[in-house]
Amino acid sequence: MAVSRSGPAPGGRTFFGHPWGLATLFFTEMWERFSFYGLRAILVLFLIAPPADSGLGMAEGTANALMGVYLSMVYFVALPGGWLADRILGARRAVLIGGTVIMLGHISMAIPGGAGFVYFGLFLIIMGTGLLKPNISTMVGKLYEGRPDARRDSAFSIFYMGINIGSLAPFIVGYLGQNIDWHLGFGCAAVGMAIGLIQYVLGGRSLEGVGEAPGHRLDEAERRTFTRALAATLAVVAAVVVIAVLLGEFTVDNVTVALTVLAVVVPVVYFGYLFRSHEVTAEERVRLRAYVWLFVAAALFWMIFDQAAGPLNVFAERHVDLSVFGWRMPASWTQNLNPIMIICFAAVFAWLWVRLGDRVSTPQKFAFALVMCGLSFVVMSIASNAAADGIRISLLWLVAVYLLQTLGELSLSPVGLSVTTKLAPQAFASQMMGVWFLATAAGDAVGGQVARLQAPWGNVWYFLLLGLLTVLAGLLMFVFAKSVRRLMGEERPASPVETGRR
Template sequence: MATPTSAGATSGRTFFGHPWGLATLFFTELWERFSFYGLRAILVLFLIAPPADSGLGMAEGTAKALLGVYMAMVYFVALPGGWVADRILGARRAVLVGGIVIMCGHLSMAVPGGAGFVYLGLMLIILGTGLLKPNISTMVGKLYDGEPDARRDSAFSIFYMGINIGSLAPFLVGYLGQDVNWHVGFGAAAVGMALGLAQYVIGGRHLRGVGDRPGNPLTPAERTRVFRTVGLVLALVAAVLAAFAAMGRLTVDGVTVALTALAIVVPVAYFAFMFRSPEVSGEERVKLRAYVWLFVAAALFWMIFDQAAGPLNIFAQQKVDLTILGWDMPSSWTQNINPILIICFSAVFAWLWVRLGDRVGTPHKFAFALVMCGLSFVVMSIASNAAAGGVRISLLWLIAVYLLQTLGELCLSPVGLSVTTRLAPQAFASQMMGVWFLATAAGDAVGGQVARFQGALGDVAYFLLLGALTVAAGVVMFLFVRALRRLMGEDRAPAADPAGTRA
């Protein structure tokens, strides 16, 4: 891996031809994703498991909605997490603090003390991920300031491969959770985050000062106003929660619906705020218009894609033949199919984006991703029909579903991270990465609520309806590719678009 570098790269020790700082961020994110995806693979199964099996015994619809809102909030808090890094901590310290809080959350989940420890653990993981997730991605982008977009895309594809190596956590966490004890599985996730923290501290010297200081630190007067405002908001939230609790309306279903509404309203309000901000230039505002359409496409993609942890996970447990040579494979292991496919194809796509260069733009990739994701649910509809009458179907059906989703994911997720660092207004650099994760938050929250209708519609109609809607959205986006590329500046030579390489 110590290879000569091409134009724009850093000389000396490299990581697959990239700066060695990418390796530090790669492995930190790998272990954080190990903890996240390990929990994700067993959470809904733990929630619906009867108390006799150490579960919480929730109704399926409520468990799916809670899972969706949990995943949504993990990404939702990326926006304030980016703001904290921009104005107070700096990205580097924000990642460190976030990792510590995440580890504490998983330790709380590992305590077999009932629902209280579970909800506390989920809350801590949400808060910690909000600090870590957007800022570690921003640091990757900052390593490539002034370098070609294709090289940044290649780096994010390699970084994304690390995410998906960590996503293989269900092999260990899933086995421990389902076959040993749920809380032992949660404890394994905590150990993974601890390893990530150790690696981040040891490898920090390779980051070349990236993220050491806030990009736009608060003035003393601003700091006083911010802390006063935060205190008032927290007091208001506490008062509202107390009032609902007194009326007997503080239920899991009520909270999930309220948080879903929040996940939709906040990005709309934040985009409106950025468009009106005097800190955003005219050229940046034009690119922001294109980004709104990419945001909507991403939200729809994640609404479908992230149902893997809920409806598809339960489907695997109840309707897929998981017997291998007489051994019953834990159903959570099916959550490994996607990251295995990602690992197989990440290097290919990293090479492909460099090879294609500017001939295939970001809107092309997003449109293709929507079509692939929609087709995966069409296949799920066919698989559901085959499983009618209590017949357990072959695992190959789920492999086909995840293959289609993987092809879409590789066209949208790493490319979306890259285009966000490129189109971000200078005044909102870290916060813009948080805005990107709001697309996932909105999609996951809505997906969790939509999943409530699966029982009423039936599996066949449910998957077919969502799949057809997503394919149609992808086709519509293909029709507007040229207009979007024009707004983004992708139809101009790099020299004519100096803002295009901003991260």
């Protein structure tokens, strides 16, 4: 007799009425996001800080581009990470290996040994996150196979609350990094990931075998093909790096540009592959056409939204009055405004989507998200004008900016995760979660390069033009919402999952 994995055993421990396996995944993701958002809050500030203040003294445009590419690659490698879990490792082992590599990356950055340790640490964090991020979400879904959507959606709602709690890391990492020592902040992020790994290993039994075996294990011929392809790819990359070094072109700026091109080209190629795959049915291809619309909208949203870690963070440091009762809080603490608002409004949005039912479609939610995100940059333009004379403006300006972005995020990010699981071709379930993260990768990479325009354009015009462009894109999405919805076959109320972050 088959045993259901979607409910707790009689007399067993539960987690908000769910099986304890959800708690294991909840805390693993929470601590991984703690390490990620802690680093995110201080990275650009560390990169542009002068060497006298233990920073790298990097030009602001280069630092923003590096941040954009780092964020991009973190999500970019989710696609191969999902593939490795599907075909070779299994989701459970992929999460364990990924978390370990992430921890080692933060340890590398905690070593005050110069730029080399920083770049190597970022590389390890990117590789580890690619293994952990898509597969832990897939494992949550597999805990509830064969159960009603409402049960699964409830589990994801709880799971994403863990992400929100972990996102408050700048309170600790930001303070340690800015007020005591940058590398102490990086070390704190490593400790967080270590705690997550320990409880993941100890809670392994509660997962009841979920994710232990690959969904579509490679046969011997496929394994040989994969090995040859991997070896050829690594050889090409190594050759390109060697040539660039010999020509004197291996610079941070050139690497960020190359990776940005990669982040844009790969989604295009991969969608082409999906549309031609014999494993995708005719009905699934129709749904993929709708998904392309949502993908492009999401990429534009993240291009604007994730500039919070760069341009908005630096703006807070230089132009915002951060004094509280005579004490100046770290600028990195402003990165907590968004997760705090997420926690405050998540339940409201979950109730709202249920209340509205099928009267508001997924494309309309995406359109609303674009308009809100665009308006946030219009507000930033007004704030920049107010600070043009060297006056430090009120923190309330940033509160307004992050409020608009939060309203947009709650309308797009969790909705996108949910719709990805529903529109994904059956043969590419884990990989499609990686495809969703490619939208973030493309948006972040382009956003990092676009941020170079901030200096020549000036803050006022930079934020205004990007904001108006995004608002216009949102209005166009509203116009075509019915057509996209028809392609999706969305005929029932939207899922009430809308309660979390990435």
